[in-house]
Amino acid sequence: MDTNKNLYTVVYTAVVVLIVSALLAFVSTALKDKQDANEKADIMGQIMTAAQFGTRAELQGLGNSNVLAKFDEELAESFTVNLAGEKVADLQRDKVYPAKELKAQNYKIKGAGEPELPVFIFKNGKTVVPIYGAGLWGPIWGYIAFEEDLTTIASAYFDHDSETAGLGARIKDDPDFQHEFNGEKADFAGTRIFEIVKGGAPKEADGKTSVIDNKIDAITGATMTCKGLDEAINTWLGAYKAYFGKNASTSSCCGECAQDCGKCTEGCDEAENNCGEE
Amino acid sequence: MEYISLFVKSIFVDNMIFAYFLGMCSYLAVSKNVKTASGLGAAVVFVLLCTLPINYGINKFLANNPFGVDLTFLSFILFIAVIAAFTQLVEMIVEKFAPSLYGSLGIFLPLIAVNCAILGGSLFMQQRDFGNVGEAAVYALGSGIGWFLAIVTLAAIREKLQYSNVSPALKGIGITFITVGLMSIAFMTFMGITI
Amino acid sequence: MNAKLKETLLNPIFKGNPITVLVLGICSALAVTVTMKGALVMMLSVTVVSAVSSLILSILRNTIPSRVRIIVQLVVVSMMVILVDQVLRSFEATYAIDKQLSVYIGLIITNCIVMGRIEAFALGNKPWPSFLDGLANGLGYGLILLTVAFFRELLGSGTLFGVDILGRLGYVPNNLVILPPMALILLGCIVWIQRSIQKDLQEK
Numbered sequence: 064m065d066t067n068k069n070l071y072t073v074v075y076t077a078v079v080v081l082i083v084s085a086l087l088a089f090v091s092t093a094l095k096d097k098q099d100a101n102e103k104a105d106i107m108g109q110i111m112t113a114a115q116f117g118t119r120a121e122l123q124g125l126g127n128s129n130v131l132a133k134f135d136e137e138l139a140e141s142f143t144v145n146l147a148g149e150k151v152a153d154l155q156r157d158k159v160y161p162a163k164e165l166k167a168q169n170y171k172i173k174g175a176g177e178p179e180l181p182v183f184i185f186k187n188g189k190t191v192v193p194i195y196g197a198g199l200w201g202p203i204w205g206y207i208a209f210e211e212d213l214t215t216i217a218s219a220y221f222d223h224d225s226e227t228a229g230l231g232a233r234i235k236d237d238p239d240f241q242h243e244f245n246g247e248k249a250d251f252a253g254t255r256i257f258e259i260v261k262g263g264a265p266k267e268a269d270g271k272t273s274v275i276d277n278k279i280d281a282i283t284g285a286t287m288t289c290k291g292l293d294e295a296i297n298t299w300l301g302a303y304k305a306y307f308g309k310n311a312s313t314s315s316c317c318g319e320c321a322q323d324c325g326k327c328t329e330g331c332d333e334a335e336n337n338c339g340e341e
Numbered sequence: 342m343e344y345i346s347l348f349v350k351s352i353f354v355d356n357m358i359f360a361y362f363l364g365m366c367s368y369l370a371v372s373k374n375v376k377t378a379s380g381l382g383a384a385v386v387f388v389l390l391c392t393l394p395i396n397y398g399i400n401k402f403l404a405n406n407p408f409g410v411d412l413t414f415l416s417f418i419l420f421i422a423v424i425a426a427f428t429q430l431v432e433m434i435v436e437k438f439a440p441s442l443y444g445s446l447g448i449f450l451p452l453i454a455v456n457c458a459i460l461g462g463s464l465f466m467q468q469r470d471f472g473n474v475g476e477a478a479v480y481a482l483g484s485g486i487g488w489f490l491a492i493v494t495l496a497a498i499r500e501k502l503q504y505s506n507v508s509p510a511l512k513g514i515g516i517t518f519i520t521v522g523l524m525s526i527a528f529m530t531f532m533g534i535t536i
Numbered sequence: 537m538n539a540k541l542k543e544t545l546l547n548p549i550f551k552g553n554p555i556t557v558l559v560l561g562i563c564s565a566l567a568v569t570v571t572m573k574g575a576l577v578m579m580l581s582v583t584v585v586s587a588v589s590s591l592i593l594s595i596l597r598n599t600i601p602s603r604v605r606i607i608v609q610l611v612v613v614s615m616m617v618i619l620v621d622q623v624l625r626s627f628e629a630t631y632a633i634d635k636q637l638s639v640y641i642g643l644i645i646t647n648c649i650v651m652g653r654i655e656a657f658a659l660g661n662k663p664w665p666s667f668l669d670g671l672a673n674g675l676g677y678g679l680i681l682l683t684v685a686f687f688r689e690l691l692g693s694g695t696l697f698g699v700d701i702l703g704r705l706g707y708v709p710n711n712l713v714i715l716p717p718m719a720l721i722l723l724g725c726i727v728w729i730q731r732s733i734q735k736d737l738q739e740k
Contacts, residue, residue, distance in 0.1 A: 076601075083611055094625070097626040101626070104628075126628065166470065197469075366561070418611065421610045457563045461563075464642050510738055511724070518720050
């Protein structure tokens with residue numbers, strides 16, 4: 064048979080393409096549920112890691128169905144807020160935001176519209192919010208859990224698409240880096256809410272506790288990734304600022320030194336927060 | 342300004358060869374002398390510049406298509422189809438209307454369809470999600486020129502290397518690998534630069 | 537198995553290795569060799585794609601119009617790659633790895649090994665030998681991948697398959713090994729060793 068005729072060539076190509084697309088469409092539809100379930104469990108695992116329900120590896124070891132069950136069990140409520148800090152809508156209990164959807168919100172935060180900002184509140188009192196931004200090679204995102212005062216960071220978890228393994232990828236793989244966030248305080252009143260700086264976050268002399276402020280140490284050799292992370296945290300926490308300002312439980316902070324406390328001492332008796340007497 | 346920053350970044354910081362090692366096969370195979378290397382380099386710039394904006398449109402269409410189904414799984418296949426079709430088209434046009442150019446460039450054209458740098462450009466475009474088609478085109482031009490620069494530099498070094506006394510087992514491809522490694526370390530100095 | 541088939545199967549793994557001898561498929565060899573796990577998954581993916589695409593195209597070889605040959609090849613190869621990508625994403629165990637390899641799974645389409653073997657072998661041979669050829673080339677590719685990844689993960693992170701090995705002995709991971717240039721230099725060294733042993737491969 065002459066395989067070089069125009070008609071034959073066109074028909075042949077069309078048939079091959081049709082068969083291939085049909086097969087792929089079938090496989091893609093058949094596997095879609097499983098893929099979505101994997102993705103959902105993966106994100107729930109990230110959120111729960113931030114909310115301190117176990118390490119990432121422990122949560123991954125549970126398997127998808129257990130992660131879903133645990134998330135449902137521990138979640139108190141989840142809803143979205145707007146830039147003015149007003150609650151917009153309740154979320155379905157198993158609704159989480161994949162990186163793709165965070166990206167869409169990220170555009171809106173940066174001025175392209177009114178974003179829907181998800182808030183996850185857990186029964187252990189932690190409030191978890193996402194962050195999203197650009198690293199060195201691709202997107203980075205993560206979850207930051209706050210204590211009830213909505214100023215103290217309980218812990219954080221970050222993930223990325225394609226940062227350099229061993230350097231930028233340590234934002235995800237290195238628990239020590241993530242632990243640096245624990246106990247830090249976001250400074251919603253200042254120009255920078257949170258900073259990741261090189262060598263600018265000295266540890267106390269005994270090495271056990273870090274100085275409680277809004278700065279942590281950047282990863283050596285991962286300047287661009289840390290810069291991206293810094294940017295992402297400031298952009299997103301900036302968007303949540305109004306919500307946090309409205310809902311922070313100020314009482315927990317009264318009586319402490321005002322300088323440590325920052326904004327959350329508003330509404331407290333001033334004498335209680337006088338640092339000079341100590 | 343953003344365009345200039347993206348342009349410079351895609352040439353030096355995100356260099357296709359030295360940062361991602363894309364398009365290595367033809368990079369190593371066709372870098373024996375400067376003349377052929379620049380021929381292939383120019384072809385890569387051209388094809389990248391033409392296919393990336395098309396693929397950008399395809400990607401946008403797949404993401405918000407009128408059928409209401411998630412078609413993004415088709416993106417790989419459509420990207421490569423555009424690239425292959427485009428390469429074949431260019432080959433046919435050049436052969437018909439500029440036979441002399443075809444003579445000097447001809448053999449490199451079919452090679453381009455399987456050059457990872459071209460498909461890689463489209464996949465990175467998808468992953469980084471450029472805001473508009475202009476950014477995609479600037480990125481394509483920048484990474485193409487970065488690739489061009491890389492292959493011409495290597496070809497120049499290899500021309501000189503022919504006169505060096507390299508250990509017989511390392512001669513040819515072995516020393517080329519190591520040379521590219523060292524060049525890549527040199528290019529890493531651009532990484533910390535913010536533009 | 538007769539001698540010729542055995543030759544088809546064994547040659548690409550050592551003597552005619554696609555990476556060190558034919559110099560094909562370098563891109564991904566450098567990018568995914570930071571961890572053993574990534575290298576292993578990449579090896580399996582490439583092997584499956586290469587073997588099955590060779591098989592399919594070898595069956596179709598007499599019907600393909602020569603003018604659209606490359607496009608048909610690319611369509612079949614990309615179909616296999618998408619299938620592998622979708623399957624990896626569907627299993628709990630491999631989901632995380634697929635995420636990690638992201639772009640490089642897509643780039644198997646333009647992995648010169650797959651296309652190169654189809655052009656050079658599958659289009660001129662019967663299905664069964666073509667399948668073996670694709671399989672063997674994938675394995676030969678994987679062998680180099682695993683060797684490079686072994687050194688990069690051990691020296692760069694002090695671990696193997698994520699299990700801490702050198703870190704316990706007080707080894708401080710060397711970040712340079714993790715950076716891409718080191719993969720090229722390691723590959724150069726592998727070529728050096730191989731060609732010192734097999735003198736007939738040396739270039740003049």
